[in-house]
Amino acid sequence: MELNDDYFMKFALKEAERAAVQNEIPVGAIVVVEDKIIARAHNLTQRLNDVTAHAEMQAITSAANYLNGKYLVGCTLYVTLEPCVMCAGALIWSQLNRLVYGASDPKKGFLQSGVQFHPKTAVTSGVLKNESKNLLDDFFSSRRKK
C-alpha cells in the first residue's frame, strides 16, 4: 500500500469518527514524520470544557512531547478540516514542514482571515474532503434532530 496523503488522511478521519462518538465536533488530526505517525488527536472542546482543545492543538502538543522538542521541523500534520485562526497560528509557531487538510471551512477557517503560513510550509487542501464533510454534516444534522 502506498503511503500517500489519502492513506494518512484516513487515520485523521478515524480520529474524527472517535470525536463524533463522544459527541464532539468530528475533527481529527495526526502528525507524521518519515512516514511514521507520531501523534493522533481529535477535538475535545466539550469534554475538556476548553475552546483551545482543537484536534490540531493537541496533535502539536503530543508530537512535541514525542520529539522532545517544541518545533515540528520535518513533520506533516494531517487534519480533516481547514484549521481555524488559532490552530493556524499554532502551526506557524511549530515550524512544521507541511500541512494537509481535507474539507474547507469558509466561515471559521484561516484562509478567510488573511493569516498566511511561512513560505517554507507547504499547504495541501482537499484531501478526502468529501469524507470529512460528510462526517461533519451527519454530526450536525443528527444534533439538530435531538
Add this chain to the structure above:
Amino acid sequence: MELNDDYFMKFALKEAERAAVQNEIPVGAIVVVEDKIIARAHNLTQRLNDVTAHAEMQAITSAANYLNGKYLVGCTLYVTLEPCVMCAGALIWSQLNRLVYGASDPKKGFLQSGVQFHPKTAVTSGVLKNESKNLLDDFFSSRRKK
C-alpha cells in the same frame, strides 16, 4: 485603590516577571470577572516544550476551569503583550468581553495578520506598555550577553 486597568495589568506584569525568572519569554496574563481575578498564567513554552503554551492560552484554559464552562462571557483578559495570531484566535473562540494588552508586537502580533475580533469584544491597548516592553527588552538583552 481604584480597580482600573493599570491595577489589573500590574498582576499580569507580575506573572511576566515570574516567567523571566524561569527563563521564559516574559509575558503574563490574567482573567478578571466582576473585579475578581479568576486566572493567572505566564508563558511556559520552554518548560513544557510546547509552542502552544503561551500565557493567554493557559489563562483561557484556567479561567474556563474556574467557570466550569468554556466561554469567558463577562470576562476581561489582561496580557502584557499584544496577542499573537494563535492567542487571538483562541480569544475569539472564548467569546470574552474585553481584551486589554500592554506593549505592541509589530512582528508577531495579531494586528499585522488582519485577524479581527468580534465587534462585541472591546479591545484596549497600551496599558503599562513601557513596563511590559522594558521587561521584554531586559530579558532579550541579558540572553544575548550569555
